[in-house]
Amino acid sequence: MSQTPQQQDLEGRTALVTGGASGIGLAAARALAGSGAHVVVADVDEAGAQRVADELGGRAWAVDLLDTAALAELSLEVDVLVNNAGIQKVAPLQEFDPADFHRILVLMLESPFLLVRAALPHMYERGWGRVINVSSVHGLRASPYKSAYVSAKHGLEGLSKTVAVEGAAHGVTSNCINPGYVRTPLVEKQIADQARVHGIPESEVVERIMLGETPIKKLVDPEDVGSLVAWLAGPHASMVTGASYTMDGGWTAR
Template identity: 65%
Template sequence: MLSDLTGQSALITGGAGGIGAACAAALAARGAHVIVADRDAEAAERVAGQVRGEAWAVDLLDTAALETLTLSADILVNNAGYQTISPLESFDPAEFRRMQTLMVEVPFLLIRAALPHMYKNGHGRIINVSSVHGLRASAFKSAYVTAKHGLEGLSKVTALEGGEHGVTSNCVNPGYVRTPLLESQISAQAEAHGIPADEVMHEVILAKNAIKRLVEPEEVAALVVFLASREAAMVTGSSYLMDGGWTA
């Protein structure tokens, strides 16, 4: 049994759905007070109500507001993100920059805001929801792959600086997870690869997997709970693959 998280607060970005909502439920079940951060205020309130936490309706792309932020979270789960699929030569530069902002700059700003509280207490957990694409590349995903690789580097630097203060920093690297984000990619993947939509799951999404199924959000959340626990105190600077054998 993992130690409980009673008395600790956990902030989850993109917490109103998918992996974020599963993390909110799992961390709350271990006793943490959960703050659900999401731009969808209604959904954030709904998830927060389900876990007896609180909602933070926030547009994380408003980075100027984050530069002066202070956070009192003991656990920070950087989960917010999205995917755009397009060949490099036609990838919208503004969209590329937006994805770097949300998945690299925003985690940096939130980590920066959270560390003083964590350092003062001699304890903290930074958990970055990366991806198999933080360690491997796929065609047509230049912005996402670039951002997740950047997040991996940020996580490692945080681990090195935070170690003497009792703060750990790790990445969770799932393959394709059963979320609305994945479902929205099907038609774009079909177009990019020139195949029918009903062939995308077998020919693209699960093609490299040894285990031919999607990752469930609750499976990702279980790993997040472990990394947030006292038992994971010596786990830092690492990247934890959950990809069904894709990278094997």
């Protein structure tokens, strides 16, 4: 990365960030706005999306990404699409509710597909576009008790590469970011479930489960992910496409 995100010029570009009201999405929205982009903050939390949009001088979009019928009718005029929204469910396969499995795949795989589908015509017309998918190390590796999440993230990796191949001739790049455990509300909500399925106290979950295989013993900061989002969106990443960037403290290096 030859320049910091703050030095990049995204002025005149519109960026859409899903799940932008908190966590990684909030950090990404701030980083993109700091690079000059007009940011559309999409979230099911309408008040949260509006709060972030007001902070950044952007626009809030209250949207339920599980409403695939509505998404299929969309036409998006955005230059940067950040697919970030996600949920988690921790349970053994034999206890995993099929409805939960389906809901996670819809939110984290089908809705990104529909948003990309809605955004590509505008990107192709302008001859420029960035699709940035917030995946996970679980898009590259599996962990027990996360069948839906791991399946969705592996699927997102394939979608991202397909967009990279199809979009190349039109100036559109597509990449994944693969963080380990990030210090976000989504991760904090997992602690009780992880303790239950692993049979350990909640106080030991971060050290033993989340960071057990990670050489750098700390959770990823959302701002670090946001910085990478801004770099991938900028002009200095024009030859980066079809890639998956791990940010996991060395977990996948083992």
